[in-house]
Amino acid sequence: MSTDKTAQPDLLRLATAGSVDDGKSTLVGRLLYDTKSVLADQIDAVTRASVDRGLATPDLSLLVDGLRAEREQGITIDVAYRYFATPTRTFVLADTPGHVQYTRNTVSGASTAQLVVLLVDARSGVVAQTRRHAAVLALLGVPRLVLAVNKIDLVDHAESVYREIATEFAELTAGLGWDPSAVQSIPVSALHGDNVAVRSSNTPYYDGPTLIEHLESVPVDAEPDTAGLRFPVQYVIRPRTAEHPDYRGYAGQVSVGTARVGDPVVALPSGVRSTIERIDTADGTLDAAQPGRSVTLVLADDIDVSRGDVISSVGDAPAPVREFAATVCWLAERPLRAGARVLVKHGTRTVQAIVDAVESRFDEQALTVTPAPDELGLNDIGLVHLRTAGDLPVDDYRASRRSGSFLLIDPASGNTLSAGLVGDALEAVRTVAAQPA
Incomplete structure (x- = not known):
């Protein structure tokens, strides 16, 4: 009997971002505390630690700054995932660091977010790191933003301060295409x-929702994918037992689209076609599998499919390529220059590649693009041209955030060098910048 357990709860994936000391950890701690998502003994431990520090009220940031180095320095240096819920919605929150050198962690935490809460200190307003984070989030295609003008109490809840910051941020996000x-x-x-969680009488000029009300009510947009099925094969299952002498299944996770029994598919990069005959899971068979579901696909034909291949819908299957333009956020201390040899990891497939050219660099402060730079440095965003040693069935990132993204890896150390987006993600910025003021 077929069982289908693909129904998903009302879930919002969000992330926090902002500069150092803007209060991200305190805000996340407040969200956990106000939604009753922490245990009483955790609150007691935070209260005792706060008293030891000479504080009159509990320091809610201690609920989330779990690493010893973070506690000692009072900063967040890694991405930590937090889970909380209200009666109407469940949340998965990626708490990202604020230091410039940890922009790579912000890229990681925000890459799957449907909404990002970007904090600014009301005393400082929109600073360089705010603009950098907003640019990164725009290029990642994050659908929605919340600007949390934090520490409003430290400027006497001044309406003029809030309005000035909100206006400047609105101009910034409009320039980035939101x-x-x-x-x-x-x-x-x-x-x-x-x-x-509670509307404040200290800000009578603000008539919008509280942060939690907004998080509860904002539409949960589906992944902005226009691509069909993309199923990167992680493992080929051939038990060769007496019970299953001819079984051949392809295990992996549905990345994009929906896998359905009876649908025609094509294996990439070979281009050989077949049909989905069965979808197996540990709990039984399915009629369909949605994105994020780990399954084993059994095809009607015994075709040659290996780890790293992609099982795709037929109508919109991407043509495997060995050359393509890509927008990268460079995450390594060593600069990127033309001629660099790297590994490209796309889905479950990893191939050797050469950076043929560094075509442009994005200035996230001025919202301009500089053509033909000599190199990309740490945290720089730019457009490059890649030439790979093997075929890659990639989608443009604007068609699919999942199948249009990849990593660049150092072949010697195995360290991640860059997060990459297939295609020219800087095009929208250039278009906006070219418009008359």
Whole structure:
């Protein structure tokens, strides 16, 4: 009997970002505390630690700054995933660091986010790191933003301060291509809870939702994929037992689209076609498997499919390529120059590649693009041209965030060098910049 357990709860994936000391950890701690997502003994431990520090009220940032190095320095240096829920929605939150040298962690945490809460300190407003984070989030295609103007209590809840910051941020996000309806600004005090879960009487000029109300009510957009099925094969299952002498299945996770029994498919890069005969799981068979579901596909024909291949829908299957343009966020201390040899990891497939050219670099402060730079440095964003040693069935990132993304890896050390997006993600920025003021 076929069983289908693909129904998903109302889930929002979000991330936090912002500069150092903007109060991200305190805000995340406040969200956990106000949604009753922490145990009483955790609150007691935080209260005792806060008293030891001479604080009159619990330091909620201690609920999330779990690493010893973070506790000692009072900063967040890694991406940590937090889980909380309200009666109407479940949340998975990626708490990312604020230091410039950890921009790579922000890229990782925000890469699957449907919404990002970007914090600014009301005393400092929009700073260089704010602009850098907004640019990265725009290039990653994050659908929605919340600007949390934090520490509003430290500027006496001044309306003029909030309005000035919100206006500057609106101009920035418009320049990066966001629709104004996708950006919400909220004045908050994470320390005291103003406009986090409870509307604050200290900001009578603000008539919008609290942060939690907004997170509960914002539409959960589906992945902006226009591509059909993409199923990177992770493992070929051939038990060769007496019970299953001829079984051949392809295990992996549905990356994009939906796998359905009876659908025609094509194996890439070979181009050989077949049909999905069965979808197996540990709990039984399925009629269909949605994105994120780990399954084993059994095809009607015994074709040659290996780890690293992609099982794709037929109508929109990408043509495997050995050369393509890509937008990269360079995450290594060593600069990237033309001629560099790298590994490209796309899905479950890894191939050797050469960076043929560094075509442009994005200035996230001025929102301009510099053509033909000599190199890309740490945290630089730019357009490069890659030439690979093997065929890769890639989609343009604008068609699919999942099948249009990849990593560049150091062949000697195995370290990640860059997060990459297939295609020219800087095109939208150039278009906006070219428009008359």
